[in-house]
Each structure stands twice: as structure tokens, then as C-alpha cells.
Amino acid sequence: MPAPPGSTPPPAAVVALPGGRDYAVHFDPLAELARHLREAGLRGPRALVVTDETVGPLYLDAVRAALGGAGWDVEALAVPAGEASKSVGQWSGVLDWALRLGVDRQTPVLALGGGVVGDLAGFAAATLLRGLPLVHLPTTVIAQVDSAIGGKTGVNHATGKNLVGAFYQPRFVLADPATLQTLPDRELRSGLAEVVKHALIADAALVERLERDWDQLLDRDEAVLGRVVRDAAAVKVGVVAADEFETGDRALLNFGHTFGHAVEREAGYGALTHGEAVALGMRAAVHLSASLASGRVAGVLPAPFDRADALVARLAPPALDAAVSDDALTDAMQTDKKRTSRGLRFVVLDDVGRARLAEDVPADAIAAAWRYARGE
Amino acid sequence: MPAPPGSTPPPAAVVALPGGRDYAVHFDPLAELARHLREAGLRGPRALVVTDETVGPLYLDAVRAALGGAGWDVEALAVPAGEASKSVGQWSGVLDWALRLGVDRQTPVLALGGGVVGDLAGFAAATLLRGLPLVHLPTTVIAQVDSAIGGKTGVNHATGKNLVGAFYQPRFVLADPATLQTLPDRELRSGLAEVVKHALIADAALVERLERDWDQLLDRDEAVLGRVVRDAAAVKVGVVAADEFETGDRALLNFGHTFGHAVEREAGYGALTHGEAVALGMRAAVHLSASLASGRVAGVLPAPFDRADALVARLAPPALDAAVSDDALTDAMQTDKKRTSRGLRFVVLDDVGRARLAEDVPADAIAAAWRYARGE
CATH class of the missing domain: 3.40.50.1970 (Rossmann fold)
Incomplete structure (x- = not known):
């Protein structure tokens, strides 16, 4: 402001x-x-x-x-x-x-x-x-x-x-x-994907303001946009100070990114903006979070994941190309540099504003997450 | 040992x-x-x-x-x-x-x-x-x-x-x-140039042992060589810990190197080993040290620089190519990345085992140092 x-x-x-x-x-x-x-x-x-x-x-x-x-x-x-x-x-x-x-x-x-x-x-x-x-x-x-x-x-x-x-x-x-x-509008919305990510992993109060002020954000109200950007930056500042070299909690910033990088690889770089790929990735990651919390998830996500999902949906990511198979996407995740020797690592939400790392995630939960991100 | x-x-x-x-x-x-x-x-x-x-x-x-x-x-x-x-x-x-x-x-x-x-x-x-x-x-x-x-x-x-x-x-x-x-013998001698450098800038006791044990070093006596290498490494360890990013005293490790890098550039990389270029550079740097301490230096260097010079001479660097002019060498120093915005910076000895940085060095002292390194 x-x-x-x-x-x-x-x-x-x-x-x-x-x-x-x-x-x-x-x-x-x-x-x-x-x-x-x-x-x-x-x-x-x-x-x-x-x-x-x-x-x-x-x-x-x-x-x-x-x-x-x-x-x-x-x-x-x-x-x-x-x-x-x-x-x-x-x-x-x-x-x-x-x-x-x-x-x-x-x-x-x-x-x-x-x-x-x-x-x-x-x-x-x-x-x-x-x-x-x-x-x-x-x-x-x-x-x-x-x-x-x-x-x-x-x-x-x-x-x-x-x-x-x-x-x-x-x-x-x-x-x-x-x-x-x-x-450009598309770049603004792409950037808001990272704002949503920072809010979902670490700042429940920012989630509330995003829910309340979304239309003013898209209208680029200077005061609203300025405060949201500053608060989202503060999440990054805190995480980096705690873990400069990504040996621990800094990996939480990859929420939506393990899925999202696979989308970027398979859709071809440039077909989607980074933010669009991350938004799609966050849809998958929110679903995965719900699966790991509640077992098999069908239809509407249970609370609090429904709320996270609704916020991600405001980003209105484009549909995932039907020609890209879930298997191809899952394979693409294997090349992500955030993997460890022990296998893929995902960031999942425990709640709105709180995230954690998950390893040894079942393959069927990943497949279900991809289907959800497609809107199936 | x-x-x-x-x-x-x-x-x-x-x-x-x-x-x-x-x-x-x-x-x-x-x-x-x-x-x-x-x-x-x-x-x-x-x-x-x-x-x-x-x-x-x-x-x-x-x-x-x-x-x-x-x-x-x-x-x-x-x-x-x-x-x-x-x-x-x-x-x-x-x-x-x-x-x-x-x-x-x-x-x-x-x-x-x-x-x-x-x-x-x-x-x-x-x-x-x-x-x-x-x-x-x-x-x-x-x-x-x-x-x-x-x-x-x-x-x-x-x-x-x-x-x-x-x-x-x-x-x-x-x-x-x-x-x-x-x-190979030439590589051993080249490495000893860095050993001599570390001794001259920071370890008077190591200077004494180098003077005493030089022949055993060249013969690769395992105990003598092992201890000398370990002690010379310890100088580097101490300097790096005090100044990781070369914003201060780490620059003392460049003793002989501002001159030496110019020699490498002008002689053509590969004509001399790095250690040979540094040995020539140290001859020039020892002379510069004596000039800054005592004014114009003619003939034999005054104590304690005579002692440093004698140790450097044991490295027996090849002669500087007569076709390379002093002006070309001095120009070549200008491109060295250790220069600051304020001009060239040289490492000089105050004593055997003690070095400091010198800026704003008179051009005639640099020219005299080059002549000395040539044996003129």
C-alpha cells in the first residue's frame, strides 16, 4: 500500500x-x-x-x-x-x-x-x-x-x-x-499462481485475503496487489532464511511444482506459462493431499482441501492436453531434480497454510491426482 | 611424516x-x-x-x-x-x-x-x-x-x-x-613455488625448514615432503577460513601472482608451468617489496629480502623471454581480475613470513622489478 x-x-x-x-x-x-x-x-x-x-x-x-x-x-x-x-x-x-x-x-x-x-x-x-x-x-x-x-x-x-x-x-x-x-493479463495470472502457492503452504491469513480480494487483484488495484505481493514475498523470505540450500523446508516451495514441471516438459515449454503449469500442478497436489489424508477421494474434496482447491481454481488454468498421457506425465516427474535417491518427493498440504513433504507416495494416488487435474 | x-x-x-x-x-x-x-x-x-x-x-x-x-x-x-x-x-x-x-x-x-x-x-x-x-x-x-x-x-x-x-x-x-x-620433476618444482609462496607470506618456520631441507624435498623424501606439503596446506586453510571470498587477507595468497599471471599471458599459456611463472613473479615481487621498504634498490637486495630472494632462486625458474617487453608485461597486469577499481594491487613482503597489500605502487618500482626478474 x-x-x-x-x-x-x-x-x-x-x-x-x-x-x-x-x-x-x-x-x-x-x-x-x-x-x-x-x-x-x-x-x-x-x-x-x-x-x-x-x-x-x-x-x-x-x-x-x-x-x-x-x-x-x-x-x-x-x-x-x-x-x-x-x-x-x-x-x-x-x-x-x-x-x-x-x-x-x-x-x-x-x-x-x-x-x-x-x-x-x-x-x-x-x-x-x-x-x-x-x-x-x-x-x-x-x-x-x-x-x-x-x-x-x-x-x-x-x-x-x-x-x-x-x-x-x-x-x-x-x-x-x-x-x-x-x-500482460496472462502473466499477472501466472504470477498469482505463485502467490496462491505461498499462501497455501505458509500463510492462512493470506489465503483469506486472496479469497476476499481476488477480483480487485485481477483489476490490479494498487493497494491490494501491492500488499498481497509483499506478503507473498515475505513467505519466500522466511523460507529461504531457514534453509538456503534446499536441504529441508525450502522444498515446501515446490508445492505443485513436481507435477507442474512434468506438465511443462510434456506440454512443451512455452505452450503453458510457468504459472499455468504450477496451477495445474497444484490441482493435482491438492488432490494428492486429500488422498493421503483421507484415503480414496471421489467427487468433491473433503475440507479443508475443498477450500484450497477452490482458490487454485480461481487461477483458471487451461485444460491439460488430452494427447499427453498420465503415464508420460508420471515418467516426466522422474527426471525432476528435486527427487532424492530414495524416490520422488511431493509437497502436500496438511491444512490451508500448512504443508509438509511426503515420500513413498502410492502410484495410484499419483494417477488419481493426474485425473483430477484433468477435470475427470 | x-x-x-x-x-x-x-x-x-x-x-x-x-x-x-x-x-x-x-x-x-x-x-x-x-x-x-x-x-x-x-x-x-x-x-x-x-x-x-x-x-x-x-x-x-x-x-x-x-x-x-x-x-x-x-x-x-x-x-x-x-x-x-x-x-x-x-x-x-x-x-x-x-x-x-x-x-x-x-x-x-x-x-x-x-x-x-x-x-x-x-x-x-x-x-x-x-x-x-x-x-x-x-x-x-x-x-x-x-x-x-x-x-x-x-x-x-x-x-x-x-x-x-x-x-x-x-x-x-x-x-x-x-x-x-x-x-614429473618439472611439476614437483612448479608445486614447490606455491609452497615457497605460502612460507614467505605466512610461515617463517617453514621458510627455515625449506632452506634446510631443500635437497631432500627435490629427492622426494617422503617424510620431508609430506610434512612440508601439510604445513603449506595449513597456511592456505587458515587464510581461506579468515576470508572465504577474497575480500581481504586472502589476497595475500596472490604473492607473485599479479606479476606471474602477466608472465603467463605474455609467454603464452603452456610455455611455462604455472609454478615457473609464479617463481618469476615472486622474484619481481620480492624486489618490489625491497623497493617499497628501502627506496631504490641496486645490486644485492637488503635483508630480509635477500633471504626471500635466495629461497625463490632455488626454484630455478627459466629466464623470461627477451622478446617480451616490460611494457607488454605491465599492460598484461591491467587485465588481472585481482585489480580493484582503484588500480593494481600488489602483495609485498614486510619480512620473511609476513606479507601485506600495497596499492598505488610507483610505475618505476614495477619496471625495476621486471628488470630484476629478468636477471638484469
């Missing part, structure tokens, strides 16, 4: 990490970028901006204006928009560009855009001179609540998504709420 | 790091590998070994024997020996190999070899699934005392050495002293 004139803005959430690596997630206009760089101890004169061909034309001028006045010398590179830019080839291209410019270890890399740009630029920052200071400037809901927070960076590989990458934390995140006003 | 039968081996040095990432540097036979994996909490069944075409034929059987008996399933890849394997292309090849085998986040990557293999396999481990457990099995002096300890991983780039990489710490280091017996 924009602070009334004269009031103090709410304090930034801080990702608490060992080794002096704490960092803040600011919800603030891009115009404040130079101040935040200074306060984070970053100094010029050169800054590299990595963006994409959609976001660059919208916000690169604002970044240049914010930095130019403070004496920064801004160099920018725009990669093609879309998942295909998360490749070893594009990563190598960013490195070539940066190294030919002549960076040093103090040169910040600013990732201006959504999840693709954040993951690509983050991996480049992680691997240039063994690590340049990274700043995320997320411009989508999904990036502001999820991908810009927590240090997962990387690119895709022929054998699967996100298989090449590094854990590399930014110096800070600056999320400008105004950038969400230019998001 | 090999422990007498029935005695307790000396405790392993431990690199103390925040976030539960402490790790041990064991000096122990490769035959003990399965036990160390188990004690580090790593479990099979699959382990990936990355080695090179020189070291593989010598020690891969020993690794297979050590692991096979403990139920591990070993997959191995040997890259061509030599600096050219530190490339983005080879890194990408290691990733393709590992991902097609179907690794999971528990699959350890074992780097069996010298610095090239450690840097390449380490960077692959750092970037596979955002980080697989890494174990260094260094088989050269330079790797046992320096490159396998401290988490620097990476490959070279068209614009310079080690410009692409990550800080990524191993789970443990297992250095088998017996592997040093198969090192």
Missing part, C-alpha cells in the same frame, strides 16, 4: 543468512535505485544491466535515469524475451559481453525483468570473476514474490529445466510495484 | 566456514576414500570421477578399488591433460556427461588430479543442479597445498584466465602423499 505522505514506509523484509550475507527485499520505485546501491555499499562507476527485449523498452530508461544522475555509467544488454533465453548459449553470450567490457569484482550486475532474466543474469553474475555483486529488479509478480528472492540462478539443459545453475544470493532486491501495471 | 605403527595420525586441518560448511583436509591414502565419504555423510550408490588422461591411468584404478568394495558405482570421465581443458567447452562437456547419466543432488563429484581437473570438475559440481557434493583428490603439490583448498573453481575465457567460475567449497579434500612420487 503506498504510504500516505509524511508516514514511514514499512521496513524492508530481510533475508537473514550466515556469513554477513543478509539482504533486503525493498518494495520501492526504480527511481530509488541509486540510493539502494549506495546503501548496499556498491559503487560505480560502471553497472551492467541485463534485461530482455520486452522489459528493456519499458523500464531501461527509468533505470538509466535513476543511475545516470548519480554518476553511474550504465551498460545494458537485452536478450530475447522468453524461456529459450535460459540457455548455456545465452549465458555464455552475457559473459562474453561483460568480459569484453572489462568488468571488475565491484561491478554490479542488475537483472531487470522477470524470472528468465533473473535466472540468466543471476547465473552470469555468479560465474563472472567467481561472482559479481547481483541486484534483482523484478518486474513481474512471479519474480517479485518468488524467483528474485532466494538465490536460485541458472539455465536449462537439453535434459531438463534449471539443471545448470548455482545458488547465488543478490546484494538486494528492488521490486517496483508500478511495474506490475504493465504486465 | 608417516605415523609409526600404533600411533594416532595427526588430526586433519579443518577449513572453518559459516553456515555449517566446515570441511577437512585429510592427508591419507586414496584407499581410505570410502571411509571419508561415509564420514562426510555422502552416500551412493553413484559417484562421478573427473580426471585427466595423465592421472586417470595412474590412479583411477585405486579410486575404483577403494569405492567398489564399499558398494559405490563409479562413473569416470578423463579430459585431456593440460590448461586447455579449463574451457567453457570442456565444462559443458562434463555437464552433458553427468546429466545424461542422470545425477541427483546427492551424487558426489570427485576431482582426481591437479589444478586443472580440480578447477574444471569443481566448476561442474558447482553448477550441476545448483551444486553437487564436491570432493577433491589432489595428486600434485600445487593442488594439495593450494588449488584444492579454498573453493576457487572455474575455467578460462578468451579475455583471460579464470574469469569464468564460482566460489564453491568441497565437502572434504583427500590428499594422498604417495601420488606425489609419480609427479
Whole structure:
């Protein structure tokens, strides 16, 4: 919610990490970028901006204006928009560009855009001179609540998504709420899938507000959208601080993702947005949660899973392609990197706002979950 | 020194790091590998070994024997020996190999070899699934005392050495002293350059032993070589624990390296070993140390720099190619990634066993250091 004139803005959430690596997630206009760089101890004169061909034309001028006045010398590179830019080839291209410019270890890399740009630029920052200071400037809901927070960076590989990458934390995140006003509707809704996920796994109060304010969210009411995004980001901040390297509870953020990644693989990357695949995955995961709690589930889900299901349904994911078989989807889950040596691991809900990990899940429960996600 | 039968081996040095990432540097036979994996909490069944075409034929059987008996399933890849394997292309090849085998986040990557293999396999481990457990099995002096300890991983780039990489710490280091017996003489001497470096910057007692025992070292007396390597490794362990990301005193390990990297660039990588370039670089750095302490230096260096110089001279570095000009060398230093925004930074000695950083070094002192390194 924009602070009334004269009031103090709410304090930034801080990702608490060992080794002096704490960092803040600011919800603030891009115009404040130079101040935040200074306060984070970053100094010029050169800054590299990595963006994409959609976001660059919208916000690169604002970044240049914010930095130019403070004496920064801004160099920018725009990669093609879309998942295909998360490749070893594009990563190598960013490195070539940066190294030919002549960076040093103090040169910040600013990732201006959504999840693709954040993951690509983050991996480049992680691997240039063994690590340049990274700043995320997320411009989508999904990036502001999820991908810009927590240090997962990387690119895709022929054998699967996100298989090449590094854990590399930014110096800070600056999320400008105004950038969400230019998001295409489909991207907004895709981002809300991650908001719903964060609410379902960890924040029952946020579930209530989503149920109440859904229409205003879709209308992009600034106050409602701003508060929801901030609260959903806070869930991620807390989880990352508790488990930086995903050896424990951080895996709860994969709610809907084991199913969802299989959908993305089998539907072909790009046919669905990430959020649409996650929404489908959450339908399956909510059903699985009900199955594990109550045994065989037929027809309407029992409480409290009906409530979780209804919230996921508001995301209105497209139907799963009938040509993709449940077996193919289940096979695709086997390649997910979140598997352990002992087999697939699923995140299931115990209640609205509370999740846990489940291993050794029966095959028929998985098959029933796929059928449910199809609307059968 | 090999422990007498029935005695307790000396405790392993431990690199103390925040976030539960402490790790041990064991000096122990490769035959003990399965036990160390188990004690580090790593479990099979699959382990990936990355080695090179020189070291593989010598020690891969020993690794297979050590692991096979403990139920591990070993997959191995040997890259061509030599600096050219530190490339983005080879890194990408290691990733393709590992991902097609179907690794999971528990699959350890074992780097069996010298610095090239450690840097390449380490960077692959750092970037596979955002980080697989890494174990260094260094088989050269330079790797046992320096490159396998401290988490620097990476490959070279068209614009310079080690410009692409990550800080990524191993789970443990297992250095088998017996592997040093198969090192070519030139590699042994090259490794001793790093031993001399560690002694000069941080361990005056080790300087004394090097002066006394040099001939036994060159003869590979197991007890003498073993103790010297262990003590030189301990210097690295201490420095890394104090400054993991090279924001402070870790830079002292670059003694001789700002000059040395320039020599490598201008002589052409491969013409000199890394240790030979560092030995030449240390001659220049010792002279620079004397200049900064005493003003213009002509003829024999004043104490205590004469003593440091004599120890470096035992490394018998080849002469610097007369076709390479001092100006070209000085230019080459400008591209070194250890430079700061404020200019080149040199490590100089205050005394034998004590070093510091020097910035804003006069150009004529650098030129005089190059002339000294040439023997002029």
C-alpha cells in the first residue's frame, strides 16, 4: 500500500543468512535505485544491466535515469524475451559481453525483468570473476514474490529445466510495484499462481485475503496487489532464511511444482506459462493431499482441501492436453531434480497454510491426482 | 611424516566456514576414500570421477578399488591433460556427461588430479543442479597445498584466465602423499613455488625448514615432503577460513601472482608451468617489496629480502623471454581480475613470513622489478 505522505514506509523484509550475507527485499520505485546501491555499499562507476527485449523498452530508461544522475555509467544488454533465453548459449553470450567490457569484482550486475532474466543474469553474475555483486529488479509478480528472492540462478539443459545453475544470493532486491501495471493479463495470472502457492503452504491469513480480494487483484488495484505481493514475498523470505540450500523446508516451495514441471516438459515449454503449469500442478497436489489424508477421494474434496482447491481454481488454468498421457506425465516427474535417491518427493498440504513433504507416495494416488487435474 | 605403527595420525586441518560448511583436509591414502565419504555423510550408490588422461591411468584404478568394495558405482570421465581443458567447452562437456547419466543432488563429484581437473570438475559440481557434493583428490603439490583448498573453481575465457567460475567449497579434500612420487620433476618444482609462496607470506618456520631441507624435498623424501606439503596446506586453510571470498587477507595468497599471471599471458599459456611463472613473479615481487621498504634498490637486495630472494632462486625458474617487453608485461597486469577499481594491487613482503597489500605502487618500482626478474 503506498504510504500516505509524511508516514514511514514499512521496513524492508530481510533475508537473514550466515556469513554477513543478509539482504533486503525493498518494495520501492526504480527511481530509488541509486540510493539502494549506495546503501548496499556498491559503487560505480560502471553497472551492467541485463534485461530482455520486452522489459528493456519499458523500464531501461527509468533505470538509466535513476543511475545516470548519480554518476553511474550504465551498460545494458537485452536478450530475447522468453524461456529459450535460459540457455548455456545465452549465458555464455552475457559473459562474453561483460568480459569484453572489462568488468571488475565491484561491478554490479542488475537483472531487470522477470524470472528468465533473473535466472540468466543471476547465473552470469555468479560465474563472472567467481561472482559479481547481483541486484534483482523484478518486474513481474512471479519474480517479485518468488524467483528474485532466494538465490536460485541458472539455465536449462537439453535434459531438463534449471539443471545448470548455482545458488547465488543478490546484494538486494528492488521490486517496483508500478511495474506490475504493465504486465500482460496472462502473466499477472501466472504470477498469482505463485502467490496462491505461498499462501497455501505458509500463510492462512493470506489465503483469506486472496479469497476476499481476488477480483480487485485481477483489476490490479494498487493497494491490494501491492500488499498481497509483499506478503507473498515475505513467505519466500522466511523460507529461504531457514534453509538456503534446499536441504529441508525450502522444498515446501515446490508445492505443485513436481507435477507442474512434468506438465511443462510434456506440454512443451512455452505452450503453458510457468504459472499455468504450477496451477495445474497444484490441482493435482491438492488432490494428492486429500488422498493421503483421507484415503480414496471421489467427487468433491473433503475440507479443508475443498477450500484450497477452490482458490487454485480461481487461477483458471487451461485444460491439460488430452494427447499427453498420465503415464508420460508420471515418467516426466522422474527426471525432476528435486527427487532424492530414495524416490520422488511431493509437497502436500496438511491444512490451508500448512504443508509438509511426503515420500513413498502410492502410484495410484499419483494417477488419481493426474485425473483430477484433468477435470475427470 | 608417516605415523609409526600404533600411533594416532595427526588430526586433519579443518577449513572453518559459516553456515555449517566446515570441511577437512585429510592427508591419507586414496584407499581410505570410502571411509571419508561415509564420514562426510555422502552416500551412493553413484559417484562421478573427473580426471585427466595423465592421472586417470595412474590412479583411477585405486579410486575404483577403494569405492567398489564399499558398494559405490563409479562413473569416470578423463579430459585431456593440460590448461586447455579449463574451457567453457570442456565444462559443458562434463555437464552433458553427468546429466545424461542422470545425477541427483546427492551424487558426489570427485576431482582426481591437479589444478586443472580440480578447477574444471569443481566448476561442474558447482553448477550441476545448483551444486553437487564436491570432493577433491589432489595428486600434485600445487593442488594439495593450494588449488584444492579454498573453493576457487572455474575455467578460462578468451579475455583471460579464470574469469569464468564460482566460489564453491568441497565437502572434504583427500590428499594422498604417495601420488606425489609419480609427479614429473618439472611439476614437483612448479608445486614447490606455491609452497615457497605460502612460507614467505605466512610461515617463517617453514621458510627455515625449506632452506634446510631443500635437497631432500627435490629427492622426494617422503617424510620431508609430506610434512612440508601439510604445513603449506595449513597456511592456505587458515587464510581461506579468515576470508572465504577474497575480500581481504586472502589476497595475500596472490604473492607473485599479479606479476606471474602477466608472465603467463605474455609467454603464452603452456610455455611455462604455472609454478615457473609464479617463481618469476615472486622474484619481481620480492624486489618490489625491497623497493617499497628501502627506496631504490641496486645490486644485492637488503635483508630480509635477500633471504626471500635466495629461497625463490632455488626454484630455478627459466629466464623470461627477451622478446617480451616490460611494457607488454605491465599492460598484461591491467587485465588481472585481482585489480580493484582503484588500480593494481600488489602483495609485498614486510619480512620473511609476513606479507601485506600495497596499492598505488610507483610505475618505476614495477619496471625495476621486471628488470630484476629478468636477471638484469
